Amino acid sequence: MAHELPYIAAILEAIQLEMERDESVLYFGQNMATTENEPFVDAFGRDRVRVTPISETAEIGIAVGAALAGFRPVVELYMAEFMLVAMDQVVNEAPRFRGMSGGQVKVPIVLKAGYGFTAGWAGQHTGTLNALFMGVPGLKVAVPSTAADAKGLMATAIRDDNPVVYLHHYLLTLEHGEVPDGEHLVPFGEAAVRREGSDVTIVGTGWTVDRALGAAERLAGEGIQAEVVDPRTIAPLDLQTILESVDKTGHLVLVDQATRHASVSTVIAGEVAEHGFGSLKAPIVQVTGLDATIPYSEPLEAYVLPDEDKVVAAVQRVLGTAPVTA
Amino acid sequence: MTVFGGEQATSLLATMWRIRLFEERVGQLARGGEIDGLIHLSTGQEGVAAAVCSQLRDDDHVYSGHRAHGHAIAKGAPLRAVMAELMGRDSGLCRGLGGSMHLVDAERGFMGATGVVGGNVPIALGSALAARLRGVDSVAVVFFGDGAVQAGHFNETVNLATLWRLPLVLVCENNGFAEFTPRSAHTVVERVSDVVAPYGLGRLTVDGNDVVATWDAFGGFLQSARGGGGPFLLECLTHRVRGHYEGDPGRYREAMDDGEWREKDPILRLERHGVAERWFTEDDARAVAAAAAEDVEEAVRFGRESAFPPPEIVEAMVYADA
Amino acid sequence: MSSPQGVEKLEREHLVWIFRQMLRIREFEERVKRTFEDHPGVIRGHTHLADGAEASIVGSIATLGPDDQFFTTYRCHGYPIARGTDPQAIMAEIYGRRDGLCKGLGGSMHLTDVSNGFLGTSGIVGAGIPHATGAAWAAQIRGKGQVVLCFFGDGASKQGAFFESLNIASLWKLPIVFVMENNGYNVHTRTEQEDANRAAGEDLSVKAKAFSMPGVTIDGRDPLEVYESVRTAVARARSGEGPTLVESQMYRLSAHGNIIAPPGVPLHFPEHEAVEKFGAPEEYEAAKQGDPVPAFRGRLVADGVCSGEEADAIAQEVREEMQAAVGFGLESPFPEVETALEYVYA
Numbered sequence: 001m002a003h004e005l006p007y008i009a010a011i012l013e014a015i016q017l018e019m020e021r022d023e024s025v026l027y028f029g030q031n032m033a034t035t036e037n038e039p040f041v042d043a044f045g046r047d048r049v050r051v052t053p054i055s056e057t058a059e060i061g062i063a064v065g066a067a068l069a070g071f072r073p074v075v076e077l078y079m080a081e082f083m084l085v086a087m088d089q090v091v092n093e094a095p096r097f098r099g100m101s102g103g104q105v106k107v108p109i110v111l112k113a114g115y116g117f118t119a120g121w122a123g124q125h126t127g128t129l130n131a132l133f134m135g136v137p138g139l140k141v142a143v144p145s146t147a148a149d150a151k152g153l154m155a156t157a158i159r160d161d162n163p164v165v166y167l168h169h170y171l172l173t174l175e176h177g178e179v180p181d182g183e184h185l186v187p188f189g190e191a192a193v194r195r196e197g198s199d200v201t202i203v204g205t206g207w208t209v210d211r212a213l214g215a216a217e218r219l220a221g222e223g224i225q226a227e228v229v230d231p232r233t234i235a236p237l238d239l240q241t242i243l244e245s246v247d248k249t250g251h252l253v254l255v256d257q258a259t260r261h262a263s264v265s266t267v268i269a270g271e272v273a274e275h276g277f278g279s280l281k282a283p284i285v286q287v288t289g290l291d292a293t294i295p296y297s298e299p300l301e302a303y304v305l306p307d308e309d310k311v312v313a314a315v316q317r318v319l320g321t322a323p324v325t326a
Numbered sequence: 327m328t329v330f331g332g333e334q335a336t337s338l339l340a341t342m343w344r345i346r347l348f349e350e351r352v353g354q355l356a357r358g359g360e361i362d363g364l365i366h367l368s369t370g371q372e373g374v375a376a377a378v379c380s381q382l383r384d385d386d387h388v389y390s391g392h393r394a395h396g397h398a399i400a401k402g403a404p405l406r407a408v409m410a411e412l413m414g415r416d417s418g419l420c421r422g423l424g425g426s427m428h429l430v431d432a433e434r435g436f437m438g439a440t441g442v443v444g445g446n447v448p449i450a451l452g453s454a455l456a457a458r459l460r461g462v463d464s465v466a467v468v469f470f471g472d473g474a475v476q477a478g479h480f481n482e483t484v485n486l487a488t489l490w491r492l493p494l495v496l497v498c499e500n501n502g503f504a505e506f507t508p509r510s511a512h513t514v515v516e517r518v519s520d521v522v523a524p525y526g527l528g529r530l531t532v533d534g535n536d537v538v539a540t541w542d543a544f545g546g547f548l549q550s551a552r553g554g555g556g557p558f559l560l561e562c563l564t565h566r567v568r569g570h571y572e573g574d575p576g577r578y579r580e581a582m583d584d585g586e587w588r589e590k591d592p593i594l595r596l597e598r599h600g601v602a603e604r605w606f607t608e609d610d611a612r613a614v615a616a617a618a619a620e621d622v623e624e625a626v627r628f629g630r631e632s633a634f635p636p637p638e639i640v641e642a643m644v645y646a647d648a
Numbered sequence: 649m650s651s652p653q654g655v656e657k658l659e660r661e662h663l664v665w666i667f668r669q670m671l672r673i674r675e676f677e678e679r680v681k682r683t684f685e686d687h688p689g690v691i692r693g694h695t696h697l698a699d700g701a702e703a704s705i706v707g708s709i710a711t712l713g714p715d716d717q718f719f720t721t722y723r724c725h726g727y728p729i730a731r732g733t734d735p736q737a738i739m740a741e742i743y744g745r746r747d748g749l750c751k752g753l754g755g756s757m758h759l760t761d762v763s764n765g766f767l768g769t770s771g772i773v774g775a776g777i778p779h780a781t782g783a784a785w786a787a788q789i790r791g792k793g794q795v796v797l798c799f800f801g802d803g804a805s806k807q808g809a810f811f812e813s814l815n816i817a818s819l820w821k822l823p824i825v826f827v828m829e830n831n832g833y834n835v836h837t838r839t840e841q842e843d844a845n846r847a848a849g850e851d852l853s854v855k856a857k858a859f860s861m862p863g864v865t866i867d868g869r870d871p872l873e874v875y876e877s878v879r880t881a882v883a884r885a886r887s888g889e890g891p892t893l894v895e896s897q898m899y900r901l902s903a904h905g906n907i908i909a910p911p912g913v914p915l916h917f918p919e920h921e922a923v924e925k926f927g928a929p930e931e932y933e934a935a936k937q938g939d940p941v942p943a944f945r946g947r948l949v950a951d952g953v954c955s956g957e958e959a960d961a962i963a964q965e966v967r968e969e970m971q972a973a974v975g976f977g978l979e980s981p982f983p984e985v986e987t988a989l990e991y992v993y994a
Contacts, residue, residue, distance in 0.1 A: 026459070047458075047459050048459070052486065053482070053485060053486065053489075055479075055482035055485065055486065057448060057478065057479035057482055058448040058451065058479055058482035058483050058485075058486055059448075060448075061445070061447070061448025061449045061451065061452060061479060061483070062448055062449070062451050062452040062455055062486070063452060064448075064449045064452055065387075065389075065437075065448065065449035065450055065451060065452020065453040065454075065455070065456070065466070066452035066453070066455050066456045066459075067452070068387070068432075068437050068438070068449070068452065068453060069387060069437075069452065069453045069456030069457070070456060071456050071459065073452075086479075088442050088445050089445070089448070089449075092442055092445070093440060093442070093445050093449065096428075097430070097438060098643060098644070098645070098646055099423055099640075099643045099644055100420060100423055100424040100428035100430065100438075101420045101423070101424060101428070101430035101432065101438065102418070102419070102420035102421030102422070102423045102424060102430075102639075102643060103421065103423075103639075103642070103643045103646075104420065104430050104431075104432040104433075105430060105432050105437070105438070106646035107646075108646070137644045138644050138645065140645070161645075161646035161647060162645045162646050
């Protein structure tokens with residue numbers, strides 16, 4: 001059985017179910033649980049659900065310590081950029097403890113943060129920093145693109161014994177989708193094939209999955225069958241599904257909202273070039289954000305972002321159905 | 327609260343000797359190439375580690391920084407496992423993955439040493455929060471130097487610890503130097519305990535080379551923290567005899583002369599004091615030191631005989647199995 | 649609201665100037681708020697208003713000399729208005745237009761006007777504090793007697809950057825004044841829910857003790873009290889004696905910002921958090937009674953500094969000025985899209 005929920009509500013449903021299931025799950029952050037009539041406070045009490053000051057380093061550090069001491073904290077960070085304030089804890093503490101201790105301890109925390117809020121939020125609240133976290137051994141990184149995955153990946157993130165950076169896309173916040181009832185776990189490291197096709201593989205993450213699907217619809221009108229792959233977690237990364245798809249289609253277009261050299265797409269491009277070169281009939285094409293700080297003004301913001309037109313053009317280019325430009 | 331007497335004095339003396347002799351040996355082994363990496367010794371500061379950790383239980387979590395050998399040993403980590411760790415062996419505390427700056431002995435509540443100054447302070451608060459949530463009377467203790475106090479997250483932690491009244495004891499080993507820089511170049515506030523003055527938490531500054539005074543002060547805080555009276559800050563004024571790291575030329579400060587050091591040395595002080603108080607005899611003290619020396623040599627032998635870890639464990643230790 | 653000696657000390661012109669600037673900020677922001685209803689979609693992202701803070705902003709900015717500099721939070725429209733930046737350029741920036749102060753690249757949260765000593769803002773709480781401290785260091789090195797004002801909210805005083813910066817500023821005796829605007833709320837968290845000092849019933853200026861720095865708490869709704877206190881602190885900074893922490897207490901009269909929503913959802917300003925979150929309309933109503941703008945007008949009229957008619961005439965002029973800023977902003981074209989790539993590197 002399933003029910004319809006917006007993406008954001010699906011995330012909260014997962015946290016709620018996990019908190020009901022496991023008393024060691026904590027949920028805290030800034031500007032939450034400030035009054036008694038908030039559902040999480042009501043359900044789980046002030047011990048497990050807490051408001052914190054604007055102290056990201058302390059917030060994440062506390063999560064690490066509580067995790068070392070046996071709890072499973074979920075830290076509400078709102079914006080991925082706010083993790084940058086506490087990079088020591090995110091990059092150089094949480095994911096290091098297990099390795100440095102020779103496997104004695106584990107740090108099961110979830111850092112929940114939104115990203116990519118390209119809706120006029122200008123330069124400091126709009127970034128797509130996913131690949132930055134992807135490159136840190138010890139961190140796992142989930143990037144749900146649907147309401148169902150939003151729920152299932154959060155539940156898995158909370159049960160995982162490692163620090164998980166859970167990145168939900170702000171532009172998907174109110175997107176509705178069918179969400180399985182009750183316990184729903186989406187395994188890490190298993191990509192979803194969102195659309196099957198034989199001519200070209202398009203890989204997107206988070207919000208760019210929908211851009212890829214929109215482009216695929218349009219391309220179908222031209223007789224081009226695109227396969228759309230959504231990795232769902234970028235660490236671990238299900239390279240196998242991507243390689244199998246490329247083996248079938250022979251063509252690869254990668255779509256990422258991030259700036260090019262800090263993108264997941266560049267990592268995938270490198271892996272496919274190394275492990276799937278023989279399958280490729282044309283060079284890989286990447287559609288990424290332009291290398292700029294996200295501007296405030298609407299037409300400028302649209303200019304730097306990937307969109308359906310750019311994906312369609314990239315597919316035409318990789319298939320040789322359009323003249324190669326630039 | 328336990329009354330200080332012969333049993334405690336002998337135990338503290340033994341712990342201090344174990345740390346002192348262990349670290350002296352570590353210095354030699356590092357110079358001889360048997361121990362790798364950056365090594366920070368706590369010679370001269372052993373009294374604080376001994377006085378604090380000797381009063382803790384295994385379910386009290388202790389966090390330390392890059393100068394952690396003494397804290398780990400005082401918390402009960404076996405000398406042989408610490409030595410093997412420093413030598414990078416499979417039998418080491420962390421199977422050779424951590425080394426000098428990242429000792430962890432989870433079983434004994436030594437939860438971790440971090441190489442980033444002050445990075446451990448908010449983490450320790452997390453352990454204190456965990457104790458509170460479980461409703462048990464265990465506490466979290468974090469050791470840090472005076473350099474960590476100028477880091478923002480130290481202050482974030484003090485605000486939250488006070489606001490939530492958590493069982494955390496902050497133990498500052500103020501040796502007057504943050505790495506290579508004297509405290510006066512870091513702040514105009516002389517006492518670390520004054521940095522937390524705006525917050526209503528219990529705080530004390532003690533002579534950290536006086537192990538009995540440190541034991542007393544920490545014991546009072548500990549008892550109160552177990553009963554919900556935390557957090558606390560204990561500032562221990564101490565003196566680092568060695569450089570910041572082994573090999574540090576130490577041009578940034580003046581050496582203390584031998585006579586002055588003999589007055590300050592926490593081990594010699596406790597020996598004089600203990601003999602005068604009849605807590606132990608001079609012979610007892612010599613026997614304690616000799617036993618420690620034997621243990622250290624046994625640890626060196628153990629380390630040398632231990633195998634290096636298989637390289638595959640590096641990848642195996644990146645993630646915990648879900 | 650009692651500092652009558654302040655009124656006597658200041659020239660009439662100066663008092664009227666303060667009143668006019670407070671009104672200019674209020675009328676400007678009133679129009680920003682109204683844009684959400686009158687011209688949906690014109691303002692995007694997140695916008696924060698400073699109604700309730702005008703007295704503190706103007707009283708502080710009034711202490712600056714021509715070469716002095718300042719840094720603010722993302723609640724930043726008021727300071728440049730008081731400092732003399734053209735409100736038309738500010739409105740055009742908030743509308744994302746080519747004639748905006750930052751050419752449409754920054755928007756409401758990232759105003760900058762270097763020519764007026766406004767070196768920038770950060771959208772990250774507390775991040776501006778070290779920036780301002782660095783600018784004060786530069787001023788110290790330059791040795792020309794410049795002072796830096798650093799504005800931030802009470803919430804920022806729980807950021808590590810606050811402690812690190814105030815320690816360094818005190819240690820190096822930097823020419824800076826830290827103005828903490830305590831409006832009682834960090835978004836919708838009340839100060840006592842996140843601050844150990846406030847929870848213990850203390851003023852937040854007590855935090856200055858940790859840095860051996862003077863700390864004062866003042867009524868930020870009284871522009872003259874703000875002016876006197878900040879002026880004293882500025883003089884101390886300029887003479888090389890080092891920084892001061894000024895806690896300026898006030899009440900934010902609008903919600904933290906417009907609602908946060910993805911594109912397609914019309915944006916608007918919700919009710920203040922006291923009403924919407926805490927069910928305490930009486931708290932909000934009481935705060936409105938203390939609104940610094942009508943209070944200062946009443947005081948000037950009562951003290952005979954200006955007549956009611958003169959005050960009304962100023963208000964009329966200001967309304968026209970700010971209405972023109974709306975018109976200017978709406979008419980200004982969008983920037984060329986390539987502008988997006990123009991300022992990535994110097």
